[in-house]
Amino acid sequence: MSADEQSGHPEQGVQVVRTVLGDVAPGELGVCDAHDHLFLTSPQLPGQELDSVEAAARELAAFRAAGGQSVVQWTPYGMGRRAVELPGLARTSGVRIVAATGLHQAVHYTPELLSALRAEGLDALFVRELTQGIGDSGVRAGLIKVAGGFHGLDAHAHWTMTAAAGAHRATGAPIAVHLELGTGVLDVLDLLCGELGVPPGKVILGHLNRAPDLDVHREAAAAGAWLAFDGPSRAHHATDWRMPDAVRALAEAGHSDQLLLGGDTTTAAARSVNGGPGMPYLLRRVRPRLARAVGEELADRMVTVNAGRAFAVAWPT
Numbered sequence: 001m002s003a004d005e006q007s008g009h010p011e012q013g014v015q016v017v018r019t020v021l022g023d024v025a026p027g028e029l030g031v032c033d034a035h036d037h038l039f040l041t042s043p044q045l046p047g048q049e050l051d052s053v054e055a056a057a058r059e060l061a062a063f064r065a066a067g068g069q070s071v072v073q074w075t076p077y078g079m080g081r082r083a084v085e086l087p088g089l090a091r092t093s094g095v096r097i098v099a100a101t102g103l104h105q106a107v108h109y110t111p112e113l114l115s116a117l118r119a120e121g122l123d124a125l126f127v128r129e130l131t132q133g134i135g136d137s138g139v140r141a142g143l144i145k146v147a148g149g150f151h152g153l154d155a156h157a158h159w160t161m162t163a164a165a166g167a168h169r170a171t172g173a174p175i176a177v178h179l180e181l182g183t184g185v186l187d188v189l190d191l192l193c194g195e196l197g198v199p200p201g202k203v204i205l206g207h208l209n210r211a212p213d214l215d216v217h218r219e220a221a222a223a224g225a226w227l228a229f230d231g232p233s234r235a236h237h238a239t240d241w242r243m244p245d246a247v248r249a250l251a252e253a254g255h256s257d258q259l260l261l262g263g264d265t266t267t268a269a270a271r272s273v274n275g276g277p278g279m280p281y282l283l284r285r286v287r288p289r290l291a292r293a294v295g296e297e298l299a300d301r302m303v304t305v306n307a308g309r310a311f312a313v314a315w316p317t
């Protein structure tokens, strides 16, 4: 079954992508980096924070110059998303930006913040950020980001995924999942889709290149989920080079319409404007390399049509 057949929100209104400057038709995303970060801070990445507005602007300009037209930022709640800066950056760069709500693994937060969120109710927070705005920025999120664990799901993952499923039911928003080192794929699908009833076509699995088990990839794709592959990084160099073969195997198994590509820039050193690959590399080197493995048509579809469909939602009015 294709992702499309499973992706409709029950209300079946017009499907649009919620960008920081408003809702747009899926086709308007153009060439899209389906998983990246303009801003990201965490106690896990000391000294490597993505927190410079000026560097974000230059990175977006470099991405635009390479042919990029949209970026989906997977930075969730409490990790320095800088929502208030995103509309200005989108206007100045001419690049559409989609922001996220959601919650990452517990290690990225203080215990005090997590207990405050427990008291407040996580699904209510997610729904508010998707439908009203992030803080008082007026900027609405277009997806819910959560995270699994290494080959399993702890209590925190159960809590955040249950809240994400509730927010999905209320809004139709897609749920994007950080898979720890690419693992835990089937546990995530069992919980989100099996126990919590989220349609697989509304689940986007991230970091699959970090664990290139082609059999597991095919099982997730056969279930109907989206599979997102990241650009290269120092941390994942051991598996990055297998990405084109993993994508080809999925295409050969009939899952071309469920595949996405993202840069996933998570540290300042990885930005192109600081000498790293950054967002432009996705178009400058990754897409051509992928095109050699799967053909130009599919490589293009992954960064255009597929991205638009993955993030399209019939939002409640």
Ligand SMILES: [Zn+2]
Binding pocket: 035, 036, 037, 074, 264, 266
């Ligand atoms: Zn990411």
